[in-house]
Amino acid sequence: MRIIAVDDEELALEGCISAIKKAMPSADTHGYTSGKKALEEVDEINPQIAFLDVEMRTENGINIAKKLQEKNPRINIIFVTGYSDYMKEAFGLYASGYIMKPVTAAKVKSEFEHLRFPITNEETAKQNKLRVHTFGEFEVFTENGVPLDFVYSKTRELLAVLIDANGAMRTFNQIMEKIWQDEDDAGSHRSYLRNLFADMTRIFTELGCSDALIRRRGEAGINKEYFECDYFDFLDGKREDSGFTGEYMNQYSWAEPTLGKLFQLSDGIW
Template sequence: MNFIAVDDERLALENLISKLKKAQPQGEIRGFLHPQKALAEIGNGFCPDIAFLDIEMYGMSGIELALCFKEVLPKINLVFVTGFPEYMPEAFALHASGYITKPVSVQRIQEELDNLRFPVPQSKAHVQVQTFGHFDIFVDGKPLLFERKRTKELLACLVDRRGAGLTMQELAAILYEDRLYDSSLQTQLRVHISDLLKTLTEAGAKDMIVRKRNYIAVDTEQFDCDYYRFLAGDVPTINKFSGEYMVSYSWAELTTGRLCQRKM
């Protein structure tokens, strides 16, 4: 889960973030003392599943901030965290998911997370793939490390294909360009495929690969990917794209051009 927490009192914000980390150790939490900075973070492409908002804040109330969030992310879960119970009718008029009166406790946070208005889908493979800029893959929020650079490039190539399968010869032509597809190259390619499967299996993400005889692809339903969200029309992701896509790989330049044209 992705969280955004906003409270203009530093100690209150630090306490809220601390309790959120205890309730959801694997979650990504971004905290802000200023509502406008929280709005800017959304504009830069961060997509929180849940917003924990104080109500009485300097410059912009939590109610006003929630309205701005909902314009960009209609399915965001709003949980108001305040010392003033009288705002509850106004908060729930916004179809808030929850309302916590201070002091915050881990138990109250967990109760709200267990009863969200818009349940957050849990990815079976808990995998996030980043293609904007450099290609990287994260499992439970931690970067997945590859012993061989070519193995990582192989996975990048499959992600770029968006679930379309490649034969071994097609894959070799992309990764090794003009090299002769002889027995030596075939052996080398099999080593990298074996290494990829081993790495993903050890990370608990083996389901993202579809492997058949002389055929390999990714199962796009098994991971989250910024490239795929861009193509699906996700506005924050489109705004996040700055013209760079898998910059380490020359074969990715064609996709980069298509993404730039589509954003324009």
């Protein structure tokens, strides 16, 4: 479950996030003291729930909600406020809920149980696995065998980097150093990298496996439960059945060190 919380009072924001984490410890929660900053990062996070303070000093939670709904009509908006004056306007936006301050874990849990747009059960979502071929050319398919149609060719390479990490998190700098390894200033592509993440998030969401991508501040990884992958099978000990014949992600030169490790592990099985 991916959640954002916006409140320009830092102590109130910390209290809200603490209550969310108590109610849903596994949630990926991001807090912002600025609605503008939250909107700048919303495409990367793709939140399913947004806790919004209604009345802030320079911003209005109602307006932020409208902009979030333009990006995702099915986002669950939960307004947080110390006043009941805005309740009619809030529910005019078909908000999921309305919490009066102080925010507590009990109040948050109650809202989770009555979301306007229920969050897809993760076990059901995991049925929509993606098939990944790494031995030879790298490619990703839906369960029906259709290649994923990314907007940017670099999005596929970004996914290849995360697959190569075998579920470990990689910092944005580590990712950029691989994708743009032939450039002196690989770090200058940070804004382009955000576009790649947005592209990946879009297609994963369309396929019903939005939680396959894990995003945290400054780093990213993949949830291996969403992937059927020959490379993962090989590392899990299924070496003879994995299809390894001495080739790995042929189109990416940065994958050569992993290929060397695969040779060491293969012990002449092919």
